[in-house]
Amino acid sequence: MKKKINKQKALVEKKKDLKKLSAINKINIQRFNKSGIKAIDQLAKLNPTKKIEFGKSGKIENKKKSKEKNFYSPTMLKKYLSCKHIIFNEKYEKELKLKRKPHSNIDQLRFDKGNIHEAKYFEKLKKKYSKVKDIKKLKNVDKFKETLNAMKQGYEIIYGGWLTDGKWSGEADFLEINKKNKSNFGDYFYEVIDTKNSKKIKGDHIYQTGVYYDLLKKSQGIPSENLYILLKDGTKQKVKLNEIYDVFNSHKEKYEQFLKSEVDKTKPEKCSFCTMCDWEEVCSKEWKEKRHINQTGGINRGNQKKRFINSGIDTIDKLAKLNSKTKIEGLRDEIKNKRIEQAKLQIEYEKTGEPISKIIEENLIVRKGFNLIPKPSKSDLFFDLESSTWVHDEKLEYLFGIYYEEDGKQKYQSFWADDKEEEKENLIKFFDFTKAHFKKHKDAKIYHYGNYEIQNLERLTSTYKVKHIEYDQYLRSSKFVNLLSICQDAIMISENSYSLKNIEKFYPFNRTGDVQKGEQSEEFYLEWVQTNNKKFKDQIIDYNKQDCYSTFKLREWLLEKKKETGTKFFEQVEENEDDGELMEHEKKIVKYQDKIKNSKLKNKKILNLLSDIIGFYVRENKPKWREFFDRRNLSDDELLDDRECIAKMKLVSSYKDPTPKKRSMIYKYAFPDQEYKLKKGTVVTIANNVDLERPDAAGTIEDLDQIKKIVILRKGISKNGLTLPNILSIGEKPPKHTRYDKLNENIYTYCDNILENKNDYKALTSLLNKFKPSIDGIKQGEKIIKTENFEEEIPSIVSRLKDSFVILQGPPGTGKTYHAANTIIELIKKKKRIAVTGNSHKVIHNLLDNIEYFADKKKIQFKGLKKVNENDEETYFNGKYEYIENAFKDQRFKDGLFDKSVLLFAGTKYHLANSYYHAEFDYLFVDEASQISLADIVALGIQTKNIVLIGDQQQLGQPTGGSHPGESGKSVLDYLLEDKETIDEDTGIFLNITYRLHPKINNFISPSFYEGRLLTHSNNKKRKINFIKGSPIISEGVHYIQMDHEDRTQTSDEEYQVISKIMKQLLASKFVDKDNKVRDLTIEDILIVSPYNAQVNYLKERLDKNSRVGTVDKFQGQESPICLISMTTSDIENLPRNKKFFFNRNRLNVAVSRAKCASIILFNPRLLDTAPADYEEMKMLNNFYKLQKYKIN
DSSP, X not given: OOOOOOOOOOOSXXXXXXXXXXXXXXXXXXXXXXXXOOBHHHHHTOOTTSOOOOOTTSSOOOOOOSSOOOSSSHHHHHHHHHOHHHHHHXXXXXXXXXXXXXXXXXXXXXXXXXXXXXXXXXXXXXHHOSOEEESTTOOSSOHHHHHHHHHHTTOSEEEEEEEESSSOEEEEEEEEEEOSSOBTTBSOEEEEXXXXXXXXXXXXXXXXXXXXXXXXXXXXXXXXXXXXXXXXTSOEEEEEGGGTHHHHHHHHHHHHHHHHHTGGGOOOOOOTTGGGOTTHHHHHHXXXXXXXXXXXXXXXXXTHHHHHHHTTOOBHHHHHHOOTTSOOTTOOHHHHHHHHHHHHHHHHHHHHOOOOEEEOGGGGGTTXXXXXXXXXXXXXXXXXXXXXXSSSSSOEEEXXXXXXXXXXXXXXXXXXXXXXXXXXXXXXXXXXXXXXXXXXXXXXXXXXXXXXXXHHHHHHHHHHTSSHHHHHHHHHTTOEEEHHHHHHHHEEEXXXXXXXXXXXXXXXXXXXXXXXXXXXXXXXXXXXXXXXXXXXXXXXXXXXXXXXXXXXXXXXXXXXXXXXXXXXXXOOOGGGOOOSSOOHHHHHHHHHHHHHHTOOOSOHHHHHHHHHHTTHHHHHHHHHHHHHHHHTTSOHHHHTTOTTEEEEEEEEEEEEOOSTTOOXXXXXXXXXXXXOOOOTTOEEEETTOXXXXXXXXXXXXXXXXXXXXXXXXXXXXXXXXXXXXXXXXXXXXXXXGGGGHHXXXXXXXXXXXXXXXXXXXXXXXXXXXXOOOOBTTBOXXXXXXXXXXXXXXXXXXXXXXXXXXXXXXXXXXXXXXXXXXXXXXXXXXXXXXXXXXXXXXXXXHHHHHHHXXXXXXXXXXXXXXXXXXXXXXXGXXXXXXXXXXXXXXXHHHHHHHTOTTEEEEEOOHHHHTOGGGTTOEEEEEETTGGGSBHHHHHHHHTTEEEEEEEEOTTSSOOOXXXXXXXXXXXXXXXXXXXXXXXXXXXTEEEOOEESSSOHHHXXXXXXXXXXXXXXXXXXXXXXXXXXXXXXXXXXXXXXXXXXXXXXXXXXXHHHHHHHHHHHHHHTTSEEEOTTOOEEEOOGGGEEEEESOHHHHHHHHHHSOTTOEEEEHHHHTTOOEEEEEEEOOOOXXXXXXXXXXXXXXXXXXXXXXXXXXXXXXXXXXXXXXXXOOSBHHHHHHHHHHHHHGGGBOO
């Protein structure tokens, strides 16, 4: 194969000496010169994967520098945030004779790509600006002084500027002039630009550039508003300092304190950064010598290691000797005993030198381990992927390998890729090959080791929009068999890891060749790309073939072990059977994606978007179905951590329902503390049903008492007489694809309209194209709302929509539902037919309440219909008036369309997608549009002439679980607003006055979430609390109470104690409303919010029974004079869910903004002791750092 080289335009002038380029040191200049790269223009045109000789060692030489290390630098700050012990190793490197891990060719490649990226940008800037100063090329000068002089002389670009404040120092890539403000230097100031060969802004990018910003601010005397990061695609991304500075500055100050007094106290801790760290081998050696407990297999998951250490068990030897009856706080006995047994096996192996495997006896009677091994076929496939993260601009799955036997012969099939197009082709080839194989050998399976292969097949099929149907089929028919999960549940081994290389000790298999590990394969792949020498490619293919063959040999060994257990082979569950043919809904997906692909329409943007949207509901449900089947293999104890279940329930009583004609049983279960999302009315299944004779159905949740922890289930009497078991875990079964048939049909209808080049759905097309709203009397691009007389102007604007759409963004307390309802009544007055929907019946009912209020107030008569489910009381609308009728039969709605007095139709998306509504509405109002998907709006958009989106993208958003291509996974508001905090004045209506928030609360909310555009009504300040004497809270506003607890995950008694005390003080206080009326504060005036149901239940059990306690989700849309927020968790290690959930900006916004007068948040500052991974995470953390300024204890 010919070597592939990216053709790039020269961005630089000729004959520029390479020595003048900033980021190149002497060693690297020599390396480049040896390879014929002697000028900057040559470097800028260089393919990053071109082979550059390293010298004799083939590695980067770690030359000792004579000068002392500067610990007050961006580099050291980044290292500290990755792992504090790195600074210890850096400090004592010479004294303790510590040896760094040698750098690899991949490390050098990353470095070279960064140099080239920087060189290109420098050449681009030199073309743009005439006054450029290159500090990096200067020799034997004071570069700090040269940089300062360059700034004083007003150079437009300063390249490689050195900045210092006497302690901190750093070398910025670029300082760019900005003439919009004055500084110490004159009528201009400078901003920092840093080049990063990355697809997105990472946390360490911001910390590095933040140091430059601090130093620059001291030099020029004024702060700038932004930092800039130039990413690998050439885009110059802005970082707003007000969104990140609190967290940056706090971490910088903590680092300074650390350098003063804490460096010597650190100990090496195993973390996610270890494999990337220069000191990995140093720490690993220390752990082994000290026999650290982290050498025990499986113990580094979650906070298990910390729990043992807190109990004095800090070595593998102590763990092995631990009495199994000893309680370890925060650890279930099941987990504790597994770790004890694991430690014993490893120590025994150390003594004998013989690898030990032990069958896990308790898993022989459940659907785990050996019970999940299917009957072997002579034609089974054994599959492995090889990938490269760094060699190309994007991650590449460059090798698909399959080992199998056919006609008694060993065979190996590989598919090789050198670029993304070939990766896509190989994906297609893989599924074509396996599908053809399965046609010949129906009983064959695909064996793999670990989740990597399956996760990446899902990612690739979604990204390329090919073969995702076949992928779904393979999942449904259990074609994939993960031998890693089987191993982990079938046997314990005397290794500290279940990696394939470790487990090969237990069966006859000897590796050959130079490539022995995965990281080596990427090194060899780099050599292949750089040299085009086929020997490197051949060695990688041989390595992959050995991985596949080893997976085969492992399966054979497991089959031998299985014989010892007497367990049966796993048989396909009936509901999962698949004949290999496409289902009807899958055929339609393929049909329409082909139609779009072959379309000759010029508007490729909308075609690509529709192609992405098609199949949305299938993709969204895919993880739910996978998790549903995965739960079958989990124990009741393991399901306690699954929020989709209520696990380990114990039967209290059961009896036959005495109601005539109801052949059902009533079961009463008690359950332990846990997080769950199930609610009353949910139809549930036995989550981990292992009895093939027992149906999955567990009935319907008739009642659910969160405080007493009691579940009442109603279930029909089984034909075989089986009752529900004494110990039961329940979960919800994902919806079948037929639930989405109407929505999908509407999407196809719209696709046909577009493909036929018609324009029957102008509002929807305008929305998808992100056009400005078309409003009679307002030019597109002009400011939409001119006054703050919203009650008159908003209905007027909406009534003048011309087959278009408009967004009504309503921050907390601005009355978005109020204004939407007022607008709807004004439209009804004009005999317009309205459809109302939202993400839940609760949301719809709230809007309907307001609509009825305005109808009564304005004496407008009309009829409305609300779709209900006959047997679900939560779907019924119980209005104060009689305008709106509950109906459950379709015929009533069809009749309503012929009744001119029926002007309002309300229901969820499933109802409004009915074909009899096609093009029937003048307006579709979508409330809480931030929780409505783009696919939903396409499905509903064909029913209406105009669309009104009501919501706030800064509050709770759309939860998505699937992997979706392009922008198809976004909510409609996120799609339209593109990460903007507030809507542009020419795009929609921003309700800019909050009637709820006290000015002191809004002083936090407005700049943190709404770019300072949210204002407070003058009356808000009049509301106040007369706090009793001695109360720690003495004024309105936001208050932070610092907590100091340990090992709290989802419940905290310490936070309950504080809340209980505050509640007593508040209930003895007085509330003064905006009309200066004074009354006692009551329990109804206080909302108590927590992220976790477990803490909600813990508080409910202990506080007054009338206390208003709930999660953020429960209270969105509600308000009260006081809001108490219990964040519960002690630190990052104890987080039961990921950081993006816990620190989510939208959730914090909703929680704090429930309060009219005082919002009081309790959290442990150790939660903030974490380095954010990216810009988004940093913005989330920044708000919590801001809250620390409101500390009252």
